[in-house]
Amino acid sequence: MTTYPSIDSELLRTFVAIADEGGYTKAGEVVNRTQSAVSMQMKRLEEDVVRRPLFLKDGRTISFTAEGQVLLGYARRILKLHSEVFNTLREPHMVGTVKIGTPDDYVMRFLPGILQRFAQAYPLVQVEVHCESSSQLLQRQDLDLSIVTREPGKEIGQILRQERFVWAVGAGFCPQEQTPMPLAMFNTDCFCRQWAINALQASGREFRVAYTSASLSAIMAVVSAGLAVTAQLQSLITSDLEVLGEQHGLPQLPSASIVLLRNPNNPSPITECLADHIAEGFRL
Structure with missing residues (x-):
C-alpha cells in the first residue's frame, strides 16, 4: 500500500488565510500567528510537505503558482470537510427541519450538489424545498431561506452570484x-x-x-x-x-x-449551516 505524507490542517488554514487576506501579515491576524511564524509555516509547506513552489512574489503582491492554485482548491475542501466532521460529531443538536424556497430555475443546476453535501454533513436535518417564482418567494414569511433573482440595484440579502x-x-x-x-x-x-x-x-x-x-x-x-x-x-x-x-x-x-434571503424571525444554527452550503454551491 502506497503511503503519502500527511498535511497538517493548520498549515492549510494559514495557506487559505493568505489567499483570502492577500498577504502574510493579515493572514497572521486571522490565524493568530506572527508574520514570521506564518512565513515559517509556508516554508515548511513548500519544502517539506508538497515539495513544490506555491507562491509568486512581486514586491508586496503575493500570487500563486499553478501548483499553489491546485492546492488552494484542495485546501478549502479539506478544511470544509474537517469542519463538517466536527459539526456532525460534536453537535448532536443539529436535527430538525429547514425550509428553503427557490425558483424552478436553480433546482436542477445548483441544488443537487448543495443538498448532497449538506446531507452528508447533517444527515438528521430534514430539508423542505418550495419551488415558486422570485416574486412569490419575496411575499412568503414562513421560509427559513429563499434564493431569488433580483434586478441590479435592487439586491437585498447575500449576493450569491x-x-x-x-x-x-x-x-x-x-x-x-x-x-x-x-x-x-x-x-x-x-x-x-x-x-x-x-x-x-x-x-x-x-x-x-x-x-x-x-x-x-x-x-x-x-x-x-x-x-x-x-x-x-x-x-x-x-x-x-x-x-x-x-x-x-x-x-x-x-x-x-442571485441572492440569498434569511428569515430574521427564525434564525438557527441549522439555517446558517445550510446558508453556508448554498453560498459555496453557487460559487462552483
Whole structure:
C-alpha cells in the first residue's frame, strides 16, 4: 500500500488565510500567528510537505503558482470537510427541519450538489424545498431561506452570484429565418421576460411570445426541440443549446443578481449551516 505524507490542517488554514487576506501579515491576524511564524509555516509547506513552489512574489503582491492554485482548491475542501466532521460529531443538536424556497430555475443546476453535501454533513436535518417564482418567494414569511433573482440595484440579502442573461436556441434553429421570432419565456411576473421584450422592441426586432411556462424544464424542452428562442441566465444554459449574441442580430441583455434571503424571525444554527452550503454551491 502506497503511503503519502500527511498535511497538517493548520498549515492549510494559514495557506487559505493568505489567499483570502492577500498577504502574510493579515493572514497572521486571522490565524493568530506572527508574520514570521506564518512565513515559517509556508516554508515548511513548500519544502517539506508538497515539495513544490506555491507562491509568486512581486514586491508586496503575493500570487500563486499553478501548483499553489491546485492546492488552494484542495485546501478549502479539506478544511470544509474537517469542519463538517466536527459539526456532525460534536453537535448532536443539529436535527430538525429547514425550509428553503427557490425558483424552478436553480433546482436542477445548483441544488443537487448543495443538498448532497449538506446531507452528508447533517444527515438528521430534514430539508423542505418550495419551488415558486422570485416574486412569490419575496411575499412568503414562513421560509427559513429563499434564493431569488433580483434586478441590479435592487439586491437585498447575500449576493450569491451575478451574471448576464443570454439568448439561447436549440441545434439547427436559425432566428434570422423566423419573422416574427418565436420566444419561450417565463410567465408574466418574471422581470427577465420584460427585459427580453424591451431589448427586442428597442432593437426593432419582430417577435412573438409563442410559449410560456412557470417551469424552466418546460421552456428548455421547447427550445431544445428547435421551436423558439429563450433568454436565461448563462449558468442555466445546457450544453445542447447554443448561446447567441449581437452577431446573430439579437440585442445584448443586462445582468441580474442571485441572492440569498434569511428569515430574521427564525434564525438557527441549522439555517446558517445550510446558508453556508448554498453560498459555496453557487460559487462552483
